[in-house]
Amino acid sequence: MARSATVAVPEDASTATGAGRRTQRRSEQLAGMAFVAPAVIVIVGLGIFPAAWATLLALQKWNGFSEPRFVGADNFERMSRDTDLVAAAWHTLLYTGLFMPVSVVGGLLLAAALNRRIRFMGLYRTAIFVPYVASAAVTGLLANFVFNPEVGVVNNVFRVLGLPQQGWLEDPSQAMVVLVIMSLWGQLGFVTVIYLAALQDVDTACLEAAEVDGASASQRFRHITVPQVAPATAFVVIWQTIQCIQLFDLVYTTTRGGPIGATTTLVYYLWEQAFRQLSFGYGSAIAWVLFVVTMVMTLVLVAIQRRRGGEQPA
């Protein structure tokens, strides 16, 4: 891009005389601005500016072609009456409620299990971490295959075990469960890596003292390890909650919101409103509420973590 040309400015560095020092400071000014300008233009131009515009759009009615019309709080009022939106919120909540506990508890237990030196450990870790690179499109196709009612391995295992065949992604009451399972497949490795790093900082002297005092392995884990990795837990909970609220990709590559709307999540609904119905104003209003809800939840979780951390003896 043309911008990179501006970077070559700071070629004149001077000697350390009095006047030279001033030019040096001047040149540092110029160099600093030139160094950060390209990245700042891209990131702020595509981050702050559209966010401000979205605020304006949320107060307008606009289909992208005609003149936008200022409607005040109409979009927000419409949201309160929109039963499809409420349904989408429930679907998102269901997904979050199923995903979060397994993700956090499973990730911690998996990290604890992987935190030892036995044979094949490298292999185990690789197998659990590698789904990290699978995109939603890849994961979605795998979900469609593995949970396919006819050729899928899950139903075939069920048949061997004498269990009834299931519809999975084609069944409104099961589709969300399949999405949760596939998300866990992709993301448990990430949580595990975070916890594995945190487990390295757990005080071994404390664990050994507790063992000498006769604490069982599960007591040591619950009363020493779990409290000591609390900062990691806070991060994982916040990070994964945000991911849950924003679920879109996997829905797009598997069910497209179906069957009969059972997997229409908030962001999927928002996308439909904006880019299928061309309700740019209404879509922006939904996006704003989602953003605010996410921020508030993050702040609450951070506050809880701070208070908990404060109560503990250092």
Add this chain to the structure above:
Amino acid sequence: MIATTTENDSAEHPAVPTAEADRPAQSEARRRRLPFSPWHLLLAPIAVLFAFPFVQMIMVSFMPSRDINRLPPRFIPTTVTLDGYRGLLERSDVLIWLTNTVIVSTVAVGSNVVLCSLAGYGFARLRFRGRNVSFLAILGTIMIPIQLLMIPTYVMFARLHLLNSLAALIVPWLATAFGVFLMRQFFLSVPRELEEAGLLDGASRLRILWHIVLPLARPSLMTLAVFTLVGSWNDLIWPVIAISDSNLFTLQIGLANFQGVRRTEWSLLMAGNVVAVLPLLVGFLVAQKHFLATMSSTGLKG
């Protein structure tokens, strides 16, 4: 105790060192009724479960369709066939998708490495007006989710006549807030003394960055490259919004749409899946420690 075990294991996994399990040798011996650690009984099945979808994906991509559509379907193909890959080449634009994806990801990685290094160094070392404000603005964008940005960004790109172009896919990936933050954190950790000799010799900041500081930054640059590669390669929502011309599809949208058209041609679809994930899969297996570093440094954002 921790020091020795970490040392031993770091050859394999430097990014995530291991501490020996929290129990002394006697109780270990007491439990040794099995000829191997009981942890294998837990970990082996879990590892198999996680690896299974990828293994089956590769199997099916080489399978004749009669192996898939029989009851029960076969796991290992009776004969290895390239029909899936041949069909994929003939009946989809996979080469176009692959080319587009490679172009976007290559430019994204190159641009991120250059622009984020420059900005990270500027924010860490140089004093200039507006430094704090612009750095805070960049940090602030990390909190703003894509769904708030996508509608105005779409309109913006439409007005600039950038929709349905590779530029639309590339521009958002030219620099990332995460990258700037990551590089700044690294440059802050470099001792200033290293640069002072160069400054006294009258070398420009750009030369100091290039010759003295950047060679030290290789691990951070690798983390940034991995983050950008995975992110731009796997991006879905923005390409879905910005691209409708099938000649500009990336692998991700190409595959997602193709799936709807060829619902039951599994070997074809899985061949497409292999193409979409193989570069990252191989990258992961080769550069595992950098991938793990990327995964854990995502935590820097929080």
